[in-house]
Amino acid sequence: MFQIKARDGLGKIGKLEINGKTIETPTIMPVIHPDPDKQLVPMETVKKLADVVITNSYIIYSKPELREIAEKKGVHKLIGFDKVVVTDSGSFQLSVYGSIDVKPLEIVEFQEKIGVDVGTILDIPTPPYADRERAEKEMEETIRRGRESLELKRENNYKMLLNGTIQGSTYMDLRRRCAEIMGSMNFDIYPIGAVVPLLEKYDYKTLVDVILNSKMGLPTNKPVHLFGCGHPTLFAISVLLGCDLFDSAAYALYAKDDRYLTENGTYYLEDLKDLKQFPCSCPVCSEYSPREVYNMDKKEKEKVLAEHNLYVTFEEMSRVKEAIREGALWELVELRCRSHPRLLEAYRQALKYVEFIEKFDPVTKKSGFFYSGYESLFRPEVIRHKERIHRIRFEKIYITTVSKDVEKPYSENLKILPSDVDILVKDDVFGLIPLNIDLIYPLLQSEVPELYDIEKSHNKKFVKEFIERYKDRIMDIVTYNYYISYYNSKENKKKINSDIIKIDRMLQYQYGFKILDEEVIKRIIVRRSKRTGWIRNVLIVKDGEKKVLFTLRSYDNFLIPTAEGAKLLHSKIPYPKYRVVVDRSVERFAREGRSVYAKFVVDCDRDLRPYEEVLVVNEDDELLGYGTTILNGRELMEFNYGVAVDMRGGISDKEQ
Amino acid sequence: MFQIKARDGLGKIGKLEINGKTIETPTIMPVIHPDPDKQLVPMETVKKLADVVITNSYIIYSKPELREIAEKKGVHKLIGFDKVVVTDSGSFQLSVYGSIDVKPLEIVEFQEKIGVDVGTILDIPTPPYADRERAEKEMEETIRRGRESLELKRENNYKMLLNGTIQGSTYMDLRRRCAEIMGSMNFDIYPIGAVVPLLEKYDYKTLVDVILNSKMGLPTNKPVHLFGCGHPTLFAISVLLGCDLFDSAAYALYAKDDRYLTENGTYYLEDLKDLKQFPCSCPVCSEYSPREVYNMDKKEKEKVLAEHNLYVTFEEMSRVKEAIREGALWELVELRCRSHPRLLEAYRQALKYVEFIEKFDPVTKKSGFFYSGYESLFRPEVIRHKERIHRIRFEKIYITTVSKDVEKPYSENLKILPSDVDILVKDDVFGLIPLNIDLIYPLLQSEVPELYDIEKSHNKKFVKEFIERYKDRIMDIVTYNYYISYYNSKENKKKINSDIIKIDRMLQYQYGFKILDEEVIKRIIVRRSKRTGWIRNVLIVKDGEKKVLFTLRSYDNFLIPTAEGAKLLHSKIPYPKYRVVVDRSVERFAREGRSVYAKFVVDCDRDLRPYEEVLVVNEDDELLGYGTTILNGRELMEFNYGVAVDMRGGISDKEQ
Ligand SMILES: [Mg+2]
Ligand SMILES: [Mg+2]
Numbered sequence A, B: 001m002f003q004i005k006a007r008d009g010l011g012k013i014g015k016l017e018i019n020g021k022t023i024e025t026p027t028i029m030p031v032i033h034p035d036p037d038k039q040l041v042p043m044e045t046v047k048k049l050a051d052v053v054i055t056n057s058y059i060i061y062s063k064p065e066l067r068e069i070a071e072k073k074g075v076h077k078l079i080g081f082d083k084v085v086v087t088d089s090g091s092f093q094l095s096v097y098g099s100i101d102v103k104p105l106e107i108v109e110f111q112e113k114i115g116v117d118v119g120t121i122l123d124i125p126t127p128p129y130a131d132r133e134r135a136e137k138e139m140e141e142t143i144r145r146g147r148e149s150l151e152l153k154r155e156n157n158y159k160m161l162l163n164g165t166i167q168g169s170t171y172m173d174l175r176r177r178c179a180e181i182m183g184s185m186n187f188d189i190y191p192i193g194a195v196v197p198l199l200e201k202y203d204y205k206t207l208v209d210v211i212l213n214s215k216m217g218l219p220t221n222k223p224v225h226l227f228g229c230g231h232p233t234l235f236a237i238s239v240l241l242g243c244d245l246f247d248s249a250a251y252a253l254y255a256k257d258d259r260y261l262t263e264n265g266t267y268y269l270e271d272l273k274d275l276k277q278f279p280c281s282c283p284v285c286s287e288y289s290p291r292e293v294y295n296m297d298k299k300e301k302e303k304v305l306a307e308h309n310l311y312v313t314f315e316e317m318s319r320v321k322e323a324i325r326e327g328a329l330w331e332l333v334e335l336r337c338r339s340h341p342r343l344l345e346a347y348r349q350a351l352k353y354v355e356f357i358e359k360f361d362p363v364t365k366k367s368g369f370f371y372s373g374y375e376s377l378f379r380p381e382v383i384r385h386k387e388r389i390h391r392i393r394f395e396k397i398y399i400t401t402v403s404k405d406v407e408k409p410y411s412e413n414l415k416i417l418p419s420d421v422d423i424l425v426k427d428d429v430f431g432l433i434p435l436n437i438d439l440i441y442p443l444l445q446s447e448v449p450e451l452y453d454i455e456k457s458h459n460k461k462f463v464k465e466f467i468e469r470y471k472d473r474i475m476d477i478v479t480y481n482y483y484i485s486y487y488n489s490k491e492n493k494k495k496i497n498s499d500i501i502k503i504d505r506m507l508q509y510q511y512g513f514k515i516l517d518e519e520v521i522k523r524i525i526v527r528r529s530k531r532t533g534w535i536r537n538v539l540i541v542k543d544g545e546k547k548v549l550f551t552l553r554s555y556d557n558f559l560i561p562t563a564e565g566a567k568l569l570h571s572k573i574p575y576p577k578y579r580v581v582v583d584r585s586v587e588r589f590a591r592e593g594r595s596v597y598a599k600f601v602v603d604c605d606r607d608l609r610p611y612e613e614v615l616v617v618n619e620d621d622e623l624l625g626y627g628t629t630i631l632n633g634r635e636l637m638e639f640n641y642g643v644a645v646d647m648r649g650g651i652s653d654k655e656q
């Protein structure tokens, strides 16, 4: 039972229901030692920070004294944690010792028996760069065990959820295949397994490949757990790529090694001991100076370091969540990936999958696009604009440049001769910006520093191809002889309303179709704000009355439809574009403007991106309402839980 | 009384003595409201975090009730802080109100009277982009007041130190001139003034210009205070560019505005209120949830936010200090500058001054060179290598490439035919790496991700120019026909000791002169570690005995001389190169191997960089000892306090 509340990239804030308890993702599960005497950080601190922990069912199973308590009182009592408890199955021990003393189904059964909330199948963790033959064989064994475990669960009506781990070593087609097969089997959560050796080798680039190939195969409506990844430097990028759950033994393991975690890397305590203050203000670091901790006895030092490590781990997860809410997760990742060259390499690798990621990336974000270096040129916001610019049916194009002294938006700050010519300004980041749409996110809502020459020439190819594609419609490039003579021509003398042309182009850019035909244009009024002078509303004269069709939303200048606008869109955009089709059974609710739940979506425009403005219709394409889709086209079909479309309003059947 | 303890870039950890109290720089002075009722953060928290605070002497002067207490009990008692108290003079009020009610010398006198530790002249803060005429006139007035204030201080034997503020608006020649003139007047600390409007406009690029042009004019032995800069995002870059002191009213001002500081930017509390936890673990953020703080009454909220803001401010300064100690300040700056495009722009601007900065940047660092993006190609470590490669007197050059599967160091991991040919490998970052020196920092100690093509072609020009310059000495480029035939030739049959050739090149690279002549080479033995197989020591046979000349230092593979090695260097490097010349009066101490204090340095090699291995000599160029210089050539001449050379050993006069 997983639903999406907010998102950026493939990252999301989700709500996951587990046995009646709800957790918010992304989150981190501290690894708890099942033997309370061996647990480093006091459970009070863990409880304060965590809603879910993970412990090892195989250790409990193997140690009679732990097993007895767990079987009698349950795993929650054993470890002293009453929120969600996840368990691993012993596959880690398998990876270390080669074999273990429990059968695959036995350990699944045991996990249910001791009252685990989320158990894990006994998958086979094939290490990176294993023989392909081995990887394939072990992957198949993992899948077989997965299938049997699920059957066991179904037959016996297990209460616990089940983790279906993805394997396949570093063969990306195997990872994808494993994800597709396991993904079709209806596990509750999908861990990505056997990545620890990659982390140990700083091979974050391959980690990115593994995550993304697994994601490509997996259903979108299940959370993904990046098994064994607990270092805070990796949270931002892993969440961006679609991981929702993390577990951290790192907080304790690093502490045992006298190592101090930060979101940008790890220090040896030795190297910090001469600092007056720790570079952290957590309760531990506020209480002790580095020298004091350095001089503690081994046991105490470990405990104190583990506690700090746990604090910064959760701190970083809060930052990641905040970034998602703001629509600034890419920015956070671009920041974090500078903390180690291997991380930068990983981010560069991730950008090679931009086409896949872009499908999940919201079309609009609350915070602007921040350019943080050459890599930013490959972000989905940029790639999407270069695709969507072609949605506009240009007829007369004038391509030009604008002096860098002119501030954005050019359309408001330059004196432009009124005409139906589309003026496109060369832009170092976005390639070409049509002045008619230059208010729209991210074209206006972007911050770019002065660029290097190599960055400035990045879009040459794009511009060249654009010119080639539109060559018969281009009047001028840079010089404006034709443009001027056209402007003075008779043809241009027919009354031109630049504002209407602008709205026409904005709607084409936003929806991909021509919404304003000649008939509509005659009746349209564009209203500017008296205060700012900027366009605010688009109205139509209908039966002598003026009705608002669209309002420009202040933070992104998207044209947000009213009911009247939705009807216009519905009449101009061919089915199934921009449609979310719902089941008859919820037609009434939709018409009342109530949220559309994913469960009732029967079809949709598969090309939808999150946060697009959509039309909610029934199977006969009758308009029921309109709102913002939380999910993209693929997710709309795959999710069957939670809200799919945040409705702005409904259309009563009388209205139509 | 300022001395340098550790450094990176123009940044340094310094020790500043003020009226018998010692503070460590860089540090931040919280701005304390002189009226205790108006002070937001409890002084207990301030005392816990800060060793120095700043308050406003003009407010004290203008408010009879405050003035009375200050005159009677002193400023320390007034604000309740017994460590170092700095005061501003009212020039901020001047910038806001245009005029104030106190005479320049009067306020200086008043500051001394109330027992201030560091007072400030009443400078005139010309805003950015003012008329040049005005900027020049006001700058001259500031200088005049500075001169008179210093006279007043001298005549009356003031106890307090005096801040001599640098003005000049955004005219860089004026800033430099002002810095030179004020710099010649022996103030104790040099604030850079009137930068707040730049901060407010995010014009960090101009801020960089202002800082660096001021630094160029100022003496190196006085700390610099970046007046009015208290946002933690700016600490790393400002310290890198040579600022030592900061003051923060920001912690309180932002709090009043419901804003929450982080090292990467500022949030409105409003935007955080839905987070479960703050992205911080300071005592405040550990105690309250965002929602709880959001719901507090105005007064309480302000106090809580101000406290958090102060914590993160000091946290960031700890990070900056840790980075300096590690030699990773560039890395930290490259990380921080990604948090805002204007900061990235500022960093790019700073790199334009790399030639100036490089003179102060240590030749070796404990941590490696981390590549964080295209900008890294312009760092001083890279620029310096491209200069110093020419120190080697190449005779036969073979330029080649190495497959990216081969790991560094190539010299140890490739099978190389023994010969006296210098093999230079093309390198995307460092241009060309001679295999004979490829162990030396930063050539081996660097981490670089997979690069983009545009990065890979960056060094084309450098390589081309190198080939042009050495064209008559190049045997082969990439193909190795000549190299092979030379290798098999009679000429190459004379016994070649590759290890000695390697040491020869390493010494040339490190010192710029040929140290091993034919005579010496005959008697040299290079010893490799039995464990690692790598070169460890260089020995010489002298009077039948083997004596160690140099040892390779493990973290950077610099050749560290023994006394014997120092004597060899002294005989081969012409005066004044690599010399620090000390006064007769300390000759005895130097010969005993005791630290050389800056005060007694009478001359030196002006091209020295920090952390170079130097020869300490007397005015007759007799070798007294050898060690590591903490200061560069310019600083060695300007400092007259603290250690200049960390001595490794002395040379008794009998030995010579
Ligand atoms: Mg953003
Ligand atoms: Mg470094």
Ligand SMILES: [Zn+2]
Pocket: A278, A280, A281, A282, A283, A284, A285, A286, A308, A309, A311
């Ligand atoms: Zn801490």
Ligand SMILES: [Zn+2]
Pocket: B278, B280, B281, B282, B283, B284, B285, B286, B308, B309, B311
């Ligand atoms: Zn805090």
